[in-house]
Amino acid sequence: MKPPPFDYHAPVSVDEALEALAEAGPHGKVLAGGQSLIPLLNMRLVAPSQLVDINRVGELDTLTADAGGVRVGALARHATVERSAEAAAVQPLLRQALALVAHPVIRNRGTVVGSLVHADPSAEMPAALALLGGSVRLARLGGEREVAAADFFIGPMESAIEPGELAVSAFFPALPPRSGTAFREVARRHGDYAVAGMAALVTLDEDLRIVSARVACVSVGPGPVVVDVSDACGRRPAASVPWDAVTAAVRDRIDPDEDIHATAEYRRHLTGVLAERALKDAARNAVTEAAHE
Template sequence: MKPPPFTYHAPRDLREALDLLAEVDGKVLAGGQSLIPLLNMRLAAPAHVVDVNRLPGLSGIEAGPGGVTVGALARQAEVARAGVHPLLGQALRLVAHPVIRNRGTVVGSLVHADPAAELPAVLAVLGGSVRLARRAPGGSSGPAAGRGGSPSPGAVPGGSPGPVVREVAADAFFAGPLESAAEPGELAVSAFFPALPPRSGSAFEELARRHGDYALAGVCAVVTLDEDLHVAAARVACVGVGPVPVVADVSEACGRRPAATVPWEAVVAAVRRAVEPEDDIHASAAYRLHLVGVLAERALREAAARAAAPP
C-alpha cells in the first residue's frame, strides 16, 4: 500500500509550522501511527503533510500539584515510563503494542479522536484540556506557548505578534468520530491531565479480540473517598460505545456509602443508561452494552479499592 501524492514540509520551529498550517490544506505528522495507515489505505489524501518532529520545546512532560502537561511530541512510551499520572499509566499499557507506543504521541491520539481509543477517555473522565495554537491574524507567529514545555504566547523580537493560543476542555474537544475541535491552521501543542483528588483511585478495563486491537468496549473509572472512606465521587468514561468518549457521573448511584457496601448493580445500570452502542462487524450493540456493565463494575471496584488502600 502506498499513500497518495502529497507535498512534504519539515518546519524547524513553531513559527514556521504555524505559518505553513495557515497557508496550506494539510495534515500534521507527529508520531504518524494513525496518520500513516490512513494515508496508505487511501482513507485520507491531504495535499500537504507538515512534519512537526523537528520543533523544539514540544516534547516536555511536566508534573505539578495540579496535574500533568504533556507536550505534542511526547511519545506514549515516554509518558508511561515517566509514571506521572496513575490513570495515564493504566491506559497506556493497553494502547496497541510497544512498537506503536515508541512512536505514537499522546497528543496525536487525542487529536485523532478515535472513539475506541483509550487516551481520549482518560482526558474526558479527568476533565482535562488540549492547548491549540495558530498564527496570529496579519502576521507570522512567534514562540508560542504554555504549560509543560509548550511555547508561551507573546511578542517576538521586532514586535511581531505571537500566536493565538486557546485551551479547549475535553467535553468540547471531541466533536465526533475522528473529529476534534482543532480547526484548520491550528496545531495542538500540549494536553493537560488534572491530578486525581486526594483519596482517589483509578482503573481502566477493556476487552479486545486480540491484545493490541482496539477494544470492543472499555471503561476507565475514578473514585474519590471522603475522610470516612465513603464514596464521595465516582466518574467513568466509556470507549467504543458512542461517537465520542461517553462520560457518566455515577456519584449519586454510589449513595455515599463505604466502598464495600456500594450497590454496584445500580451503579452499573446508570452507566448502561448513558451509552448508546451500535451494531458493527465486530460486535452487536447488545453485546457491547453487556460488556460496558461488566467492565464498569470491574473498573469501579478496582478504583475504589485503590482509593481505600493505605498511602
Template sequence: MKPPPFDYHAPRSLGEALEILAAAGREGKVLAGGQSLIPMLNMRLTHPRHIVDVNGLTELATVEAGPGGVLVGALARHAQVEHSEQVAAVQPLLRRALRLVAHPVIRNRGTVVGSLAHADPAAELPAVLALLGGSVRLASAGATREVPAGAFFTGPLESALRPGELAVSALFPALAPRSGTAFHEVARRHGDYAVAGVAALVVLDEDLRVVTARAACVSAGPVPVVVDVSGACGHHPWGSADWRGAAAVVRDGTEPEADIHASADYRRHLLGVLAERALTEAARQAAQEAERKAARG
C-alpha cells in the same frame, strides 16, 4: 498501497509550522507519530495537499508532572509518558491506559497528543482525558486557546481543531486526595482496539464514603461517553456501595453501535460488566491511598 501526492514541509520552529498550517488551511495535515496518519494516507482515506512534519520541534517533546497534573507536549511519545515514574505518581491512570494501547513498537513512536487529535472513540486516551476533565491547548499563527475535553471531541475522528491549528499540549489533571482510578477493556487480542472499555474515577471523603464516581466508556458512541454515577452510590462507605447498580447506570447511559466485532446489545452488556469491575477497583485504590496517607500521618 501508496499515499496520494503531497507537498512535504519540515519546519524548524513552532512559528514556522503555524505559518505553514495557516497557508495550507484545510489541505494541511500534521505528522508527529504518524501511527494513524500514515495508514490513512496509504489507504487513500485522506488526501491532504500538504504534510507538515513537526518532529523537528523538540521543544514540544516535553512531559511535566506537577501538583496540578501532567502536561504532555505534542511530541511526547506514548512510551515516554508510560515509563515516567513522576507521571505515574501524579496521574496513575495514564500508565494504566497506555499499557492497553497497541504494542510497544507502536508506543515508541506514537504520541499522546496525536492520539487525542485523532479523536478515535475506540481509543483509550480520549476517554482518559474526558474522564479526568482535562484539556487540549491549540495554537495557530494568531493565537492559542484551551479547549476542555468535553468540547474537544466532536464526533468519530473529529475534534475541535480548526484549519491552521496545531495541538501543542494536553493537560491531564492530578488526582484529588483519596482518589482511585482503574481501566478495564475487552479486545479480540491484546493491543487491538477495544470491543468495549471503561475507565473509572472514584473519590472518597475522610470517612471513606463515596463522594464522586464517574466512568468513561470506550467504543460506546461517536465520542467518549462519561457517566456520573455519584448519585447511585454517593455517601455510602466504598465497601458497601452499590457498584452493580452504578454499573447498570453506566450500561443504560450508553448507545453503542453494532459492527463486525460485536452487536450493540453485547457491547452494552460488556460495558456494564467492565464498569462494575472498574468502579470497584477504583474505589479500592482510593481507600488504599487514604490508608497509606493516614499511616504516614
C-alpha cells in the same frame, strides 16, 4: 499501497509549523507519531495536499508534572509518558490507560496528543482526558486557545482543531486527595482496539465512603461517554455499593453500535461488567491512596 501526492514541510520551530499550517489551511495535515495518519494515507482515506512533519520541533517534546497535573507536549511518545514515574505519581490513570494502547512498538512512536486529535472513539487516551476533565492547547498564528475535553471531541475521528491550528500540548489534572483510578477493557486480542472499555475515577471521604464516582466509556458512542454515578453509589463504602444500580445507570447512558466484532446488546452488557470492575479497582486504589496520606 501508496499515499496520494503531497508537498512535505519539515519545520524546526513552532512558528515555522504554524506558518506552514496557515498556508495549507484545510488541505494540511500534521505528522507526529504517524501511527494513525500513515495507514490512512496509504489507504487513501485522507488526501492532504500539504503534510507538516513536526518531528524536528524539539520544543514540543516535553512532559511536565507538578501538583496541578501533567502537561504532555505534542511530541511526547506514549512510551515516554507511560514510563514516567513523575507523571504516574501525579495522575496514575495515564500509565493505566497507556499500558492498553496497541503494542510497545506503536507506543514507542505514537504520541499522546496525536491520539487525542485523531479522536477515535475506541481509543484509550480520549477517554482518559474526558474523565479527568483535561484540556488540549491549540496554537495558530497570532494566538492560542485551551479547549476543554468536553468541547474537544466533536464526533468519531473529529476533534475541535480547526484548519491552521496545531495541538501543542494536553493537560491531565492531578488526582484529587483520597482518590483512585482504573482502566479496564476487552479486546479480541491484546493490543487491538477495545470492543468495550472503561476508565474510572473514585474519590472517598475521610470515612472511606464514596463521595464521587465517574466513568468514561470506550467504543460505545461517537466519542468518550462520561457518566457520573456518584448518586448511584450512595455515599457508601465500595463493599456495600448496590452495583446493579450503578451498572444500570451506565448502560442507560450509552448507545452502542453493532459491527463485525460485537452486537450492540453485547457491548451494552460488557460495558456494565467493565464499569463495576473498573469502579471497584478505582475504589481499592483510593483506599490505598488514603492510607498513605
